[in-house]
Amino acid sequence: KGYHVAVVGATGAVGQQMLHTLEERNFPISKLTLLSSERSAGTKVTFRDEEYIVQVATPESFEGVQIALFSAGGSVSKQFAPEAVKRGAIVVDNTSAYRMDENVPLVVPEVNEEALKDHNGIIANPNCSTIQMVVALEPIRKQYGLNKVIVSTYQAVSGAGAAAISELKEQSKAILNGEEYTPEILPVKGDEQHYQIAFNAIPQIDKFQDNGFTFEEMKMINETKKIMTMPELHVAATCVRLPVETGHSESVYVEIDQHDVTAEQVKELLKESDGVTLQDDPSRQIYPMPAHCVGKNDVFVGRIRKDLDRVNGFHMWIVSDNLLKGAAWNSVQIAESLVKLQLV
Ligand code: 11C
Numbered sequence: 388k389g390y391h392v393a394v395v396g397a398t399g400a401v402g403q404q405m406l407h408t409l410e411e412r413n414f415p416i417s418k419l420t421l422l423s424s425e426r427s428a429g430t431k432v433t434f435r436d437e438e439y440i441v442q443v444a445t446p447e448s449f450e451g452v453q454i455a456l457f458s459a460g461g462s463v464s465k466q467f468a469p470e471a472v473k474r475g476a477i478v479v480d481n482t483s484a485y486r487m488d489e490n491v492p493l494v495v496p497e498v499n500e501e502a503l504k505d506h507n508g509i510i511a512n513p514n515c516s517t518i519q520m521v522v523a524l525e526p527i528r529k530q531y532g533l534n535k536v537i538v539s540t541y542q543a544v545s546g547a548g549a550a551a552i553s554e555l556k557e558q559s560k561a562i563l564n565g566e567e568y569t570p571e572i573l574p575v576k577g578d579e580q581h582y583q584i585a586f587n588a589i590p591q592i593d594k595f596q597d598n599g600f601t602f603e604e605m606k607m608i609n610e611t612k613k614i615m616t617m618p619e620l621h622v623a624a625t626c627v628r629l630p631v632e633t634g635h636s637e638s639v640y641v642e643i644d645q646h647d648v649t650a651e652q653v654k655e656l657l658k659e660s661d662g663v664t665l666q667d668d669p670s671r672q673i674y675p676m677p678a679h680c681v682g683k684n685d686v687f688v689g690r691i692r693k694d695l696d697r698v699n700g701f702h703m704w705i706v707s708d709n710l711l712k713g714a715a716w717n718s719v720q721i722a723e724s725l726v727k728l729q730l731v
Pocket of ligand 1: 482542545709
């Protein structure tokens with residue numbers, strides 16, 4: 388017994404992690420269809436010891452598919468997700484194409500699994516930096532109430548895809564060898580200016596919006612409000628790219644509704660929370676770091692401390708593998724929830 392599953396974008400950084408996660412979780416699959424854009428079609432991929440050839444996605448590719456995991460860019464999702472739904476599939480879309488559509492649930496299972504019940508064929512997987520933050524914020528909101536979130540991110544280049552990883556590696560080598568290197572990809576492929584990422588920090592992820600925030604920052608703001616069903620929540624974000632290959636980090640300041648909570652209580656709460664691993668012991672220099680969270684599904688939280696001036700303010704440091712909980716694992720987890728809730 389199993390499901391006919393399609394992975395769209397099977398050769399990409401996230402697509403590869405999706406296949407790995409489906410294997411690791413032993414997801415019930417009776418048939419697997421691997422799809423991509425024309426550029427990557429024909430690539431051979433091994434899954435559960437069987438070799439598959441990745442096919443070009445067409446509307447007909449989705450005949451008989453029950454669950455389709457999309458991660459091939461927004462335009463591919465716009466073109467093919469409705470075709471998949473028309474043919475009876477449930478789509479879990481890892482792009483930003485449908486996230487703010489009011490008919491599309493935006494789901495992080497630890498936070499709003501129940502929202503899956505309202506799906507109309509498409510379920511959106513949030514942005515990586517949003518997912519890891521809300522996994523840590525939701526237990527705090529439930530226990531103490533939450534009214535303000537200010538976040539600064541320290542994001543890895545793999546969030547910008549495989550080409551950005553190569554750019555970081557090639558550039559680092561060139562600079563260490565004293566050679567010239569012209570940046571071509573970061574911060575944003577289509578933008579006019581490109582800047583060195585090796586040995587640098589770039590305070591721009593995705594394109595600037597008219598309000599002075601970048602699109603990545605607006606994703607964190609709008610998606611957090613939608614996932615937590617808190618349109619009134621005060622959220623602000625500054626997103627920064629660092630020369631880290633994988634693993635996004637975030638410095639998060641929150642204000643809760645209650646005034647008598649201690650940092651120890653917040654630590655105890657997060658220690659018991661689903662999907663969270665607490666790594667917080669300054670006396671032994673224990674705190675999360677991206678290099679240590681790569682390959683792990685959890686969200687790691689540490690450096691929890693009370694603000695010195697605001698009785699309801701707390702600071703914390705949140706780290707997770709952006710390709711796993713930020714993308715592939717959250718998508719597969721949604722698929723597992725669909726099975727558990729008998730929605731597929
Ligand atoms: C980054 N967060 O790190 C982005 C990547 O909307 O799914 C994820 C883009 C998205 O560059």
